[in-house]
Amino acid sequence: MKLFLIRHAECEHNVGQASDNAKDPNLTDNGKSQVDLLARHFRDRGVRFTHVFSSDLDRASDTARGICQQQLGGRLLAPFQTSLLKEQYFGTMEGTRWQSAAPASTTGTPGTWQGGEPRYTGEESMASMRSRANSFLNDHLLPVVQNKPSSSNEEVVAIVAHGVILQVLWECLTELFDPRDIHLGPGVSQTDLGDYVQPTWSNSGYMELDVKQLPPAPTMLLAKSSRVVPVPGSVQTSIKTPGSLPFSGWAMTVMSVDNTSHLTGTQQVPRSGGAIRDTVHESRQQIMDDFYRLTGAA
Template sequence: MKLFLIRHAETEHNVKQACAGATDSGLTNHGVIQIQRLAQYFRDRPVQFTRVFSSDLQRARLTATGLCQQQLGNRSLAPMQTPLLQEQHFGSLEGTRWKPRASTSRNTPSKAEPVTGPSYMEEESEDSMRARATSFLRDYILPLLLGNSPEEEVVAVVAHGIILRVLWKCIADLFDPADIFISPDVDTSGIPPGSPLTPVWSNTGFMELDMRPKPLITASGTLSQPAPPMATFSRWQMVILSVNSRSHLLDLRRTGGGIGSATHDQRQRTLDGFFRTTDSP
């Protein structure tokens, strides 16, 4: 299986540096162009998705829809939406400005809300997000990975920065660390030796994973031993092919005069019309 973990395109909350979380933030004009670039990149590579899953929040849903509409030869492809892939709920901090937290990929609001009071709501816990990510893997990804389809599954998961990080950790936990490999094309200069990979995602950045059973014949030429009954993934390996890939955005410039950062007005041009393409030779 090829698995692409993709973050949604730029939103009005991203531009304002505000916590969106469960807030259904709208795309910017620049974000719409990011989706078109990403979709064209996969179309021209070509990457033909067999399944596309997305959060049901519009910023992820519209990003996933753009990918599907640029796929050549598969007009019936549409994103399967699930609330399991929603971003972390920031509770009472929804909509407040954030700033980078030191030595981590997470973001923290710069204006803290009071921690007491009847209206205060805590942010969603790591355990809650992990439970959602585990349910998504169990219900949607593992049946495809462990199924008997004669064709390789090529799956896109379009979601949000924090929940993607949690989902990645849940995926990595399925494998023996010795069976997780990083492609030489991935820049690992910032990762201390022996430290786990903690990826981050820019808008429309994607992580590409290749998961498949290990060869039956070992390097020494002998048959490998059967796996223990409960060790489902002890016979599998995973290769990390890219982390936060943004090659589709290399020459993209934001439209000036505040136009690029403005919220996209769907009345001017529908997203369906923007992304729709025709098959080309």
């Protein structure tokens, strides 16, 4: 199975530097361009999705639909929308502009990654987000693998969601594997995954994962032959009984982290005050990334 964890394209509140789920901001013109570039990137790579899941918030579902519309061949694909992939609800922070000096959300800091209660009134807790992420994995992703006929083609799955919930989903996904069977692919450094194995996503950035059933050979031999190294950090802290894990006998290789190669180039999008060129390196994108790392905003 090929698995792509994708963050939605740029929306109005990304530009306005505010966290907001309740009003569900629309994609900007620049965000729509990002969707088109991402969809063409997958199409030109020959990536043909068999399943596309998305948050039911517009900025994610619009990104997912844009990807589906440019798929080549086969049946017409439409994203399956679910509230399980919705972004964290920020409570009294909803709609407020952020400042770099503001205290980060309690549930979004590495020190409270396994738990923690919300600091702001009404903010969704980490426990609630983990419950949603695990429900999605159990109800939607695992059946894709378990119900696949052995003779059929490889499943290729896209999950389009938001910055914080993608981090939670990734954490929960790693817990389904024997930690010794999670690897980094060629060209992916340990620093790409960040501290506490918390990767980050730019707007329309994606993580690519290759999930394969292991042959009847020692894991260490497989790791040596494929020249990959175990993922560092929290997913390596405890080794569970392999047979008790849903993906026992499977290996997951991280092929890329926050891949935004589709955004490099000279694409320009008219905006008030000028055109945006190479948005991945635009200072505004850097500001959003800094905020995202500080507070985990969508």
